[in-house]
Amino acid sequence: xxxxxxxxxxxxxxxxxxxxxxxxxxxxxxxxxxxxxxxxxxxxxxxxxxxxxxxxxxxxxxxxxxxxxxxxxxxxxxxxxxxxxxxxxxxxxxxxxxxxxxxxxxxxxxxxxxxxxxxxxxxxxxxxxxxxxxxxxxxxxxxxxxxxxxxxxxxxxxxxxxxxxxxxxxxxxxxxxxxxxxxxxxxxxxxxxxxxxxxxxxxxxxxxxxxxxxxxxxxxxxxxxxxxxxxxxxxxxxxxxxxxxxxxxxxxxxxxxxxxxxxxxxxxxxxxxxxxxxxxxxxxxxxxxxxxxxxxxxxxxxxxxxxxxxxxxxxxxxxxxxxxxxxxxxxxxxxxxxxxxxxxxxxxxxxxxxxxxxxxxxxxxxxxxxxxxxxxxxxxxxxxxxxxxxxxxxxxxxxxxxxxxxxxxxxxxxxxxxxxxxxxxxxxxxxxxxxxxxxxxxxxxxxx
Numbered sequence: 001x002x003x004x005x006x007x008x009x010x011x012x013x014x015x016x017x018x019x020x021x022x023x024x025x026x027x028x029x030x031x032x033x034x035x036x037x038x039x040x041x042x043x044x045x046x047x048x049x050x051x052x053x054x055x056x057x058x059x060x061x062x063x064x065x066x067x068x069x070x071x072x073x074x075x076x077x078x079x080x081x082x083x084x085x086x087x088x089x090x091x092x093x094x095x096x097x098x099x100x101x102x103x104x105x106x107x108x109x110x111x112x113x114x115x116x117x118x119x120x121x122x123x124x125x126x127x128x129x130x131x132x133x134x135x136x137x138x139x140x141x142x143x144x145x146x147x148x149x150x151x152x153x154x155x156x157x158x159x160x161x162x163x164x165x166x167x168x169x170x171x172x173x174x175x176x177x178x179x180x181x182x183x184x185x186x187x188x189x190x191x192x193x194x195x196x197x198x199x200x201x202x203x204x205x206x207x208x209x210x211x212x213x214x215x216x217x218x219x220x221x222x223x224x225x226x227x228x229x230x231x232x233x234x235x236x237x238x239x240x241x242x243x244x245x246x247x248x249x250x251x252x253x254x255x256x257x258x259x260x261x262x263x264x265x266x267x268x269x270x271x272x273x274x275x276x277x278x279x280x281x282x283x284x285x286x287x288x289x290x291x292x293x294x295x296x297x298x299x300x301x302x303x304x305x306x307x308x309x310x311x312x313x314x315x316x317x318x319x320x321x322x323x324x325x326x327x328x329x330x331x332x333x334x335x336x337x338x339x340x341x342x343x344x345x346x347x348x349x350x351x352x353x354x355x356x357x358x359x360x361x362x363x364x365x366x367x368x369x370x371x372x373x374x375x376x377x378x379x380x381x382x383x384x385x386x387x388x389x390x391x392x393x394x395x396x397x398x399x400x401x402x403x404x405x406x407x408x409x410x411x412x413x414x415x416x417x418x419x420x421x422x423x424x425x426x427x428x429x430x431x432x433x434x435x436x437x438x439x440x441x442x443x444x445x446x447x448x
Contacts, residue, residue: 005417006198034060034091035417040067041094043226044143046136048116055132056125058116061140064096066104072150073285074108074157074182075141076277080115080410081164081189082123090114096413097370097405102274105372106281109153111144112412113137124170124202127165127189129172137173155291157284159277160184163266168219171205171216171243178210182293183280185273187411188236188264190223191241212252213295215280219269221262224279226307233264244306246321252295255325256306258340268343268400271374271442272335272373275345278372288434301326302333309340320400343400347373351441353448354379358433362427366420366437374441376404381422391422400424 003372037043045060052261065072078369080100084167093099093112115126115133126133144152159182162170167189175191191205222228225237240256247254259267284293303324304311311333317324326334338345351371360366370376381389395402399409406414406442427433439447 002373006056006411007091011149026327033415035095037062040065042144042148044140046139049132050054052195053130054133055136057118057121057131059113059136060091060116060125061111061113061137061144062091062149063144063153064094064103064110064114065150066100066107066109069104069107071153072107072109072156073289074159074161074281075108075153076108076110076111077161078107078112078412079160079162079166079169080113080231080412081162081166082117082127084117084119085408086164086166086410087115087117089410089412092408092413092415092417093410095405097268097368098372098375098403099370101370101372101375102278102281103178104369105278106285108156108159108281109150111140113140127169127172127226129169129176130203133169134173134176134438152291157182157291157293159281161187161273161277162189163187164189166410174211174216175205175207178208178214181214181283182349183217183277185219185277186240187266187269187273187378188221188233189216190240192239193243203252203440205250206249206371207247212247212250215253215255215284215296216247217255217257217273217276219257219259219273221264222265223239223263226258228263228281231246231263236264241306244325245323247321248324248326253326255323255336256297256348257336258307259343260340262399263341265306265383265399265409266407268345269344270411271343271347272339275335276328276332279328283328296328298326300329302330303393304326304333304336309337310338344382345373347371347441347443347445349373350445351376351439351447354437354439357435357437359433361429362424364424364435365421368420368437368439369447371439371441371445373446375401376439377402377442377444378404379407379422380438380439380440381424382438383424385434388424388426389422392418403442406407 020342043062048058082084090338091114145151167186170184171191174184195204224233232259302311303317352369354368356365356367371390379391
């Protein structure tokens, strides 16, 4: 069997289908319909450059910074995929209440880029960070740091999440800046370690020794080449398999998690991705607030077959560890087992209670934080002890569990952003009522 047949064909086809899939779900421009960015949100935008090695597309970066944090410890990056539709979905990434809950817990900012890629343009011109997007990202952190009064943004560590071409970008950033990355979740996209003879603009990455210390999750849908080997996305698993074998055989802290329900869409992966990044940040961020990252030991780790459904402790596992998925600890291993079976990750804690409820005539408004484990599905409005409405009513999500903000293909809130507001149509002028609002997470648990 020739090397090109064994390696390049599935790898190249997998990447091509990643790009095409994001194009297929494209929305129409313009890219200038941004949600308003006023504190605690900040935004910078850079025009495209024609200079060699510079970014070929305009890009904007929106960041959310928890208002009560005096000094940030890190940045969580939510990176969209390729194509106009996915790029446009990046405009709302920083407004996601669920991801904000993760950021707030660890005194981190939440950053979402939005590359303004024309529909048929080459995605590699931004999703390979060596083509100018790494440089613009670093510039954005510096500029946003000055704008927000948090100059430490330029030096704190990153936790990276990326979908499709965004996974390619996040993995590439691990290879380029391993000392800055606390952890990386790669959904349906990975960087390449072999040159591509069929496309000159896809260059191989080098795996530095320091990258082996960065926890990385290769996450994909089962219909992306695991169980569906002839479908549109059949090349995704071979690409992930090559990446996993290459990194793990050298002792890298890499894991495979296969979503049993999906293809290229993100599905319910956030209910595993957020707790996984939470555990990684807990293990890696410096206790004394310095920007250096702590090293994770394999002591206490669990292991599993990459495509298996059961993990074992280091004492019990009898297989070759350098061919097995690595799990941070028993808790993460058990969560992985649940996710790869049915994605129904267990959550037994209610969401935070709603705060700052205000009433003006018949307009009820409130503020609420996302539930770290399960996000927010809806709100229940109660008047004088009687439930009168749920918001939203009949909410649906074609890609996974229904959530309050809705979800686009690249796992970001819908535009326009939904408001925490309810108009009581039965209100009569002059009447006095007592209103309460209850938040409900995506597993049905209610707040106080």
